[in-house]
Amino acid sequence: xxxxxxxxxxxxxxxxxxxxxxxxxxxxxxxxxxxxxxxxxxxxxxxxxxxxxxxxxxxxxxxxxxxxxxxxxxxxxxxxxxxxxxxxxxxxxxxxxxxxxxxxxxxxxxxxxxxxxxxxxxxxxxxxxxxxxxxxxxxxxxxxxxxxxxxxxxxxxxxxxxxxxxxxxxxxxxxxxxxxxxxxxxxxxxxxxxxxxxxxxxxxxxxxxxxxxxxxxxxxxxxxxxxxxxxxxxxxxxxxxxxxxxxxxxxxxxxxxxxxxxxxxxxxxxxxxxxxxxxxxxxxxxxxxxxxxxxxxxxxxxxxxxxxxxxxxxxxxxxxxxxxxxxxxxxxxxxxx
Amino acid sequence: xxxxxxxxxxxxxxxxxxxxxxxxxxxxxxxxxxxxxxxxxxxxxxxxxxxxxxxxxxxxxxxxxxxxxxxxxxxxxxxxxxxxxxxxxxxxxxxxxxxxxxxxxxxxxxxxxxxxxxxxxxxxxxxxxxxxxxxxxxxxxxxxxxxxxxxxxxxxxxxxxxxxxxxxxxxxxxxxxxxxxxxxxxxxxxxxxxxxxxxxxxxxxxxxxxxxxxxxxxxxxxxxxxxxxxxxxxxxxxxxxxxxxxxxxxxxxxxxxxxxxxxxxxxxxxxxxxxxxxxxxxxxxxxxxxxxxxxxxxxxxxxxxxxxxxxxxxxxxxxxxxxxxxxxxxxxxxxxx
Numbered sequence: 001x002x003x004x005x006x007x008x009x010x011x012x013x014x015x016x017x018x019x020x021x022x023x024x025x026x027x028x029x030x031x032x033x034x035x036x037x038x039x040x041x042x043x044x045x046x047x048x049x050x051x052x053x054x055x056x057x058x059x060x061x062x063x064x065x066x067x068x069x070x071x072x073x074x075x076x077x078x079x080x081x082x083x084x085x086x087x088x089x090x091x092x093x094x095x096x097x098x099x100x101x102x103x104x105x106x107x108x109x110x111x112x113x114x115x116x117x118x119x120x121x122x123x124x125x126x127x128x129x130x131x132x133x134x135x136x137x138x139x140x141x142x143x144x145x146x147x148x149x150x151x152x153x154x155x156x157x158x159x160x161x162x163x164x165x166x167x168x169x170x171x172x173x174x175x176x177x178x179x180x181x182x183x184x185x186x187x188x189x190x191x192x193x194x195x196x197x198x199x200x201x202x203x204x205x206x207x208x209x210x211x212x213x214x215x216x217x218x219x220x221x222x223x224x225x226x227x228x229x230x231x232x233x234x235x236x237x238x239x240x241x242x243x244x245x246x247x248x249x250x251x252x253x254x255x256x257x258x259x260x261x262x263x264x265x266x267x268x269x270x271x272x273x274x275x276x277x278x279x280x281x282x283x284x285x286x287x288x289x290x291x292x293x294x295x296x297x298x299x300x301x302x303x304x305x306x307x308x309x310x311x312x313x314x315x316x317x318x319x320x321x322x323x324x325x326x327x328x329x330x331x332x333x334x335x336x337x
Numbered sequence: 338x339x340x341x342x343x344x345x346x347x348x349x350x351x352x353x354x355x356x357x358x359x360x361x362x363x364x365x366x367x368x369x370x371x372x373x374x375x376x377x378x379x380x381x382x383x384x385x386x387x388x389x390x391x392x393x394x395x396x397x398x399x400x401x402x403x404x405x406x407x408x409x410x411x412x413x414x415x416x417x418x419x420x421x422x423x424x425x426x427x428x429x430x431x432x433x434x435x436x437x438x439x440x441x442x443x444x445x446x447x448x449x450x451x452x453x454x455x456x457x458x459x460x461x462x463x464x465x466x467x468x469x470x471x472x473x474x475x476x477x478x479x480x481x482x483x484x485x486x487x488x489x490x491x492x493x494x495x496x497x498x499x500x501x502x503x504x505x506x507x508x509x510x511x512x513x514x515x516x517x518x519x520x521x522x523x524x525x526x527x528x529x530x531x532x533x534x535x536x537x538x539x540x541x542x543x544x545x546x547x548x549x550x551x552x553x554x555x556x557x558x559x560x561x562x563x564x565x566x567x568x569x570x571x572x573x574x575x576x577x578x579x580x581x582x583x584x585x586x587x588x589x590x591x592x593x594x595x596x597x598x599x600x601x602x603x604x605x606x607x608x609x610x611x612x613x614x615x616x617x618x619x620x621x622x623x624x625x626x627x628x629x630x631x632x633x634x635x636x637x638x639x640x641x642x643x644x645x646x647x648x649x650x651x652x653x654x655x656x657x658x659x660x661x662x663x664x665x666x667x668x669x670x671x672x673x674x
Contacts, residue, residue: 013427014674044620066621087622090350090582090595090635110585113634135616135624136593137585166619245427248447248474256473258427261647266604267618279472281604282503283381283646284403285424287472297450298427309620310598314651316673336653337351 005319005326008300013245014259016315017302018224018330020322022239023054026223029235031058034208034217040064040084040201043334045220045309048318049077050330055223064201064218065334068094073334075103082106084127084201086162086218087137088114092121099123108162110139115151125157127199130191132163132184141187145194160199163188164218169206174233178210185213205229205236226308228268240318241302242271242311244286246295255295259303260285265310271303278303342656342663345637350582351596353652354639355561355667357659359576360391363560366572368395371545371554377401377421377538380671382557382646385655386414387667392560401538401555402671405431410671412440419443421464421538423499423555424474425451433459445499447476452488462494464536467528469500469521478524482531497536500525501555506543511570515547522550542566542573563645565605577655578639579608579648581623583632592632596640597622602647608640615640 005011030039036059043052044066052063052074062082065071068091071083080103085095087108095105099122108129109115118126128147131138139147148158165184171177185202192200203217206229211217221229224240244259260281264271270278270286277289286303288295295301305311312318313335320328342348367376373396380389381403389400389411399419402408405428408420417440422432424445432442436459445466446452455463465484468475476484485495502521508514522539529537540554543566548554558566561577581596597618601608607615607623614626623640625632632638642648649655650672657665 012674088584088593090584111634114585117634131587135587135589135591136619136622138587140588247425247427248451250468250472250475251477252472254472256425261602261604261644262650265598266602266647267598282473285473297448297454307598310603313599337349 008243008319008321008324008326011243011319011326013243013300014263015243016312016318017241017243018318018320019239019241020320020327022237023223026225026236026239027054027058030208030219030222031060035059037062038216040216040218042066042086042204042218042220043070043074045312046224047312047332047334048330049073049079049333051223051318052077052079062216067337069337070334071095071105072098075101080104084108086164086201088129090117092118092123096122106159108137109147109151110137112147112150115147119154119156125159126151127160127162127197127201128158128191128195130161130163130188132165132187132202134164134167136164136166138163141191144191148195158195158197160197160201161188161192161195162199162201163191164204165202165207165211166204169204170228170232174210177207181207181211182213185211189213205234206232209234221308224308224312226268226311227272227304227306238304240308240311241304244301244303246297246299246301249290249295249297251292253289254279255288255290256285257288257301257303258284263311263314264305265307265314267310268306271305273301273303345580345656345658345661345663348580348656348663350580350637351600352580353649353655354578354580355655355657356576356578357657357664359574360560363562363573363576364391364395367545367556367559368397372396374399375553377553377555379403379423379541379555379557380407380411382649383561384649384669384671385667386410386416386670388560388655389414389416399553404674406674407671408432408442409435412438417441421445423501423538425466427454429455429458429460436460443496445474446484446488447474449484449487452484456491456493462496463488464497464499464534464538465495465528465532467498467500467525469502469524469539471501471504473501473503475500478528481528485532495532495534497534497538498525498529498532499536499538500528501541502539502544502548503541506541507565507569511547514544518544518548519550522548526550542571543569546571558645561645561649563605563648564609564641564643575641577645577648578641581638581640583634583636583638586627586632586634588629590626591616592625592627593622594625594638594640595621600648600651601640601642602644602651604647605643608642610638610640
């Protein structure tokens, strides 16, 4: 591109667009509900250190991440005052190097094998990762105390526990979600009683309001939002969309835009076109149902994604807009692994 | 990474892996069925000029693409002896610059609006893009002759027609697929009678064998393949997989590997684990059902993708392997737009 775009009409499409006023409102709402260290924003959702800095401005200084690459990028950006790798990985040597350089990094540990890899890699701070109902990472709550003891015997700093109730994010009502989260957190608190440490880390955008047992919430999607989370009764609104251009219009009642499977995370289903029906996506296109004259070649259309995290990971940058004005761009610099 | 890996055990995971012997067999099979210019490989499937060069070695010199970025990358790599942009886009100025530089670029045109944008952009060669049943780009067959006349009146080189029968790729039997393709191609041939020119371009991996009406086939997935195309009775085998590492094993009967929604195109469903059940994918993880002792922390697991094109687009490179030996890497240099 020759010039920095100042209007969304100048953006090359497909383009990931963030409506700044909505983003700011989402961030402020969460900072009020979970101020400072009560929120540990999860960078996997947005993969951008520029966006993370906005959350620092809102008072959150501790972050969590899912990959070694995300941790490395946060350290490069100087956002390493308290970083948590909130799941297990295979190569802790990459993180040990950063610890040697002075970064404050804590990792989740759910087995002796992982503990040994963490020690070999040179990382010195851990949380015991407890399975609280989601069939993914995490040890049995009964095993957490033993792992903590092993870690402390090796001189590690065991800072507490984490347990991600990811299976409960989409439980339909706040009341039922609260009940189920309470049961999941009972498992985590039982483990915490054995493990000790200051941190009880859990939660996400779906449970931030009802998880009153964790002392830090690992939410990330709340600041950009997607159509799936929008079905919950939470106050955050969709700040993210994919701007596309109409490249073809058929007299048979459809129009084609230049954003498709390679622009959207598709695991939660098709993107949404707020002005009508989106029929299907192809690799680089979406077919929209239109009335005669509704859309013309070159028109701009914003589509909303069903799942923010994998959508973000497909793009190189977010364009930050105020209506039709482009006011900033945030590189998505934490992509890949 | 400090060193170039020579064994798959050294690859950072998740890693996109191409089994070279299978790839070579797929390429040879297609080159026999559709030699030279009878195949116009579609780079959208693999987004790599290194891979494209393998197809040049197999005798194919004409390529097609879906985005301006893919065309630009092919030109940079010197693979521009005959490039077709096989759908409409919004910005033809990017391609006009390449034409000015000597690249041989043809674009698909399905409306007067697009034709005007093509002329304004400085592109001089077109195919008339005809809708043959897929609700996406393409003009009415009855309108093709008029568009060709308009183009020729502006001094453009109208090289023929294209019409993508994408809705027929997965019709279950060769016989039924052949019948339906014949009907779709009848529309394209009717348009061709009005348009003229040497080229009748159509088809894909699903219809390369049964589309005997097109004189060039736009296939790309055949060389790497995915689990969806593998359900058809076509001779190509899966050369592509995502190598992952086991990061967590639960005594409750599952193991977690470090490849998930951000490593796979998910629009055609979950990836496949050939050795057992894949339960679900999370952002960076897949949960596999395992017997006690079946998998341990650090074990390597290859998963197969359901849709090759959007999977490739998520990765920075393909590692080319011969069994456990890494013999080459192909940068995925045609990503983004």
